[in-house]
Amino acid sequence: MPDSADSTKVSDLPLDELVACHECDLLMRKPHLALGEKAQCARCGYELYAHRHNVIERSLALVIAALLLYVPANFLPIMQLNLLGQASQDTVWSGVVGLFDTGMQGIAVVVFLCSMGIPLLKLLCQLAVLLSIRWNIGRSYGLLIYRIYHHLKDWGMLEVYLMGVLVAIVKLVDMAELSLGLGLTCFVSLLLVQVLLEVIMSPHQIWQALSGGESHARA
Template identity: 65%
Template sequence: MSDPASQPASTLPSLPLEELVACHECDLLMHKPQLLLEQKASCPRCGFELFAHRAQVQRRSLALVLTALVLFLPANFLPIMHLTLLGQTTQDTLWSAVVSLYHGGMEAVALIVFLCSMVIPLLKLLCQLLVLLSIRWRLALAWGRRLYRSYHHLREWGMLEVYLIGILVSIVKLIDMADLTLGSGLFCFVGLLLAQIWLEVSMSPHQIWEALEEGGHARD
């Protein structure tokens, strides 16, 4: 349910800043709407989704971030595919791809792949986990706010979906050239990606920021 009932800045009376909100896309200044569970508020000018008030946001997010962390190691270190060509069988993982790039003389590319496919996604998940635990236990909320800001800065550098597309392209090209078998690492990688996408949808930013306020309530 959308609730675009917000007034432009020119018609707003003098209100405290906490009662105003600016659209992230078009900068329209509006009165902050009050939402019920499972309601959404959109910008009346450009249609950008301003808020989504989700039910049980903390429990769902905590379950998803723990699921993603459990899948992280097998997704990166279990074989993605087994390739048999001319009687020789090899198995590839994300980590072995980084090592191969490094030993192939492409140290800079290996470093970028290592950071964007392993380090930054792990840091994002750890930031989300610590933020949720801070809210749940009402401890170190100032650190929780810093970690949540750091998470938003890291979001642009996580590129798991790009690597999934690369894996699928490789499978399509190699399937006619060799005997190829999908490994368990690929299914863990897809599960990790889906868990992260669902986590992005479930972890409503305005609810997290409100819960991180010193006087805010940890509402589910």
């Protein structure tokens, strides 16, 4: 009976004061957080959202770093292979071109989109959203771009491509002379920066800033 009474009180609240857990769907009153605090689900303990320090500035720095790493990560050699006196250097882009030239155009397109196209588009969307908040311009466009970004999130698969590279290295290391290139370092760095960006760029604070909530200087 107490649960029923509590749920009735919650259901009477306006929507902007409610939050639902993404894991167990529990509907709760949205807590007001101070800087550095996190909100957790009362039932399953899932982190609902956090209020982090300097989200916009830190996220902008990470986006710019990721964009600077993008070109060397995709166009510098990931590894150099020496087999029977023949040497070849492999990059992410050369892998896409190689698949296309061998008649696997469909796979080449998928690899290009998941390893190069969509990751770049995600970074550009994040940059546009953060700049719209930082400069306080085009918030309505920022909302649209951020929605597009959320639809793209699951399609950028740098970690899957990296696993494929690591498997290839393990299989080839006993068959040929193999040396790792600077491109692999840049690729791993790009992946780590993007993971950190996902952690730092709090969706709750970004939505709040885009919708004209609290001052984005505190976001």
